[in-house]
Amino acid sequence: MTKTAWIFPGQGSQKIGMGIDLLEIDAAKAKFAQAEEILGWSVTEVCQSEDDKLSRTLYTQPCLYVVESLLVDLIQQQGQRPDLVAGHSLGEYIALYAAGVYDWAAGLTLVKRRAELMDNAAGGMMAALIGFDRDELEAQIQQTPDVVLANDNSPAQVVISGTPDAVNAVLSQVKSKRAVPLNVSGAFHSPLMAAAASEFEEVLRTVVFNPAQVPVLSNVEPTPAVDSEVIKERLRRQITGAVRWRETCECFRQEGIEQVIEIGPGNVLTGLIKRTHTDLILKNVSSAADLSA
Incomplete structure (x- = not known):
């Protein structure tokens, strides 16, 4: 079988109207409702908002988490499993969900708090x-x-x-x-985010991490890991640490990955990969229709 990595884009990949086709699927519709209970606002409304609320960090990150994780549910229901997962910045949270590190609601709770803290960052x-x-x-x-x-x-x-x-x-x-x-509120992935990272640790400590079912490449340490404590420690460092995506892509080759599937809106990550890793098979799943195809 073809050795495959699933990758997940982060902030900047969002698109107005993303995920709306998923409303036709009962299980996804239920999760949209559950997300509204956790967030206090509607993901589907924000994804369709004419005033582009979707571009604000407070909304962008939870919306991406919900839409990308629902696509994960669908692709897993087809019996597909990756050999490796990785995500770019916010995308790492969906990668961890895909690897079974935490349950869906716990992941969304983490992303909600992360988005609030990063949205409030200023001066960078x-x-x-x-x-x-x-x-x-x-x-x-x-x-x-x-x-x-x-x-x-x-x-x-x-x-x-x-x-x-x-x-x-x-x-x-x-x-x-x-x-x-870049049109962002603060100096993300830098030491200037230390105060936000410290506050984020409070909610991170409350979430139970399970051993990953498939190896995860972290942004701050792009080597495969399945140990729950290692994964949590790496995620703790992510808000202030650099996103080492170039090294992540190099690790695909080292791990024998032959195919990379980007799950989420757009093709930002596969676009980066194809310029330097021409030997990899690259695919994109940005909607339910892509899975049918």
């Missing part, structure tokens, strides 16, 4: 760089206080995070094909 900035000299970038980051490499997405694409002055200082010194400030 993030920017994406595309087409740059990595040595030059790393040297400049080392010379500049209060800025870090937050998302190492691929050899040609990264995101830096820190104070506005520090981020702009790096952008002014490093040549790149494109530099794009």
Whole structure:
């Protein structure tokens, strides 16, 4: 059988109207109702909102968790199982659900609190760089206080995070094909999120983690793990730690992965992978229709 990894996109992959087709499935409809009880607002209403509430972190993260996890339920009902799972930032929470690390409601409770804390973060900035000299970038980051490499997405694409002055200082010194400030409330995946991470630990301690049924690659430590305590410790570090996605993709090859399926809206992650890992079979499941096909 083809050795397969399931991967899950995070914030930035959301799309207006995502998940609405799932309302035709009774089990999914019940989970949408359960999500409303936990969140205090309707995922389906936000996913269809004309004022684009979906782009606000407070709503984005829980909506992605609900939609992607429902797609996981459907693909698992077909009898499919991965050999490895990984998620990008928020996507890691769906990866852990897919691996059986916690139950669905516990995962949504974690994501709800994470979204609240990150939505309230202020005073930071993030920017994406595309087409740059990595040595030059790393040297400049080392010379500049209060800025870090937050998302190492691929050899040609990264995101830096820190104070506005520090981020702009790096952008002014490093040549790149494109530099794009991100529309986020804070300096995610940086030490500036330490206060939020500390508060998040309170709810994280209350959630029971089970051993993973399939190995999980963490953002902060992209090596396979199934031990529940190891997985929880890695997740604890995620809010302030870097998303090491480039290394995650390299691990696929090391683990003998032949096929990668991105489960969630869009094709952001498979788009990153195909530029550097042309030997992998890449597929996308963004709706119930994709599963039927």
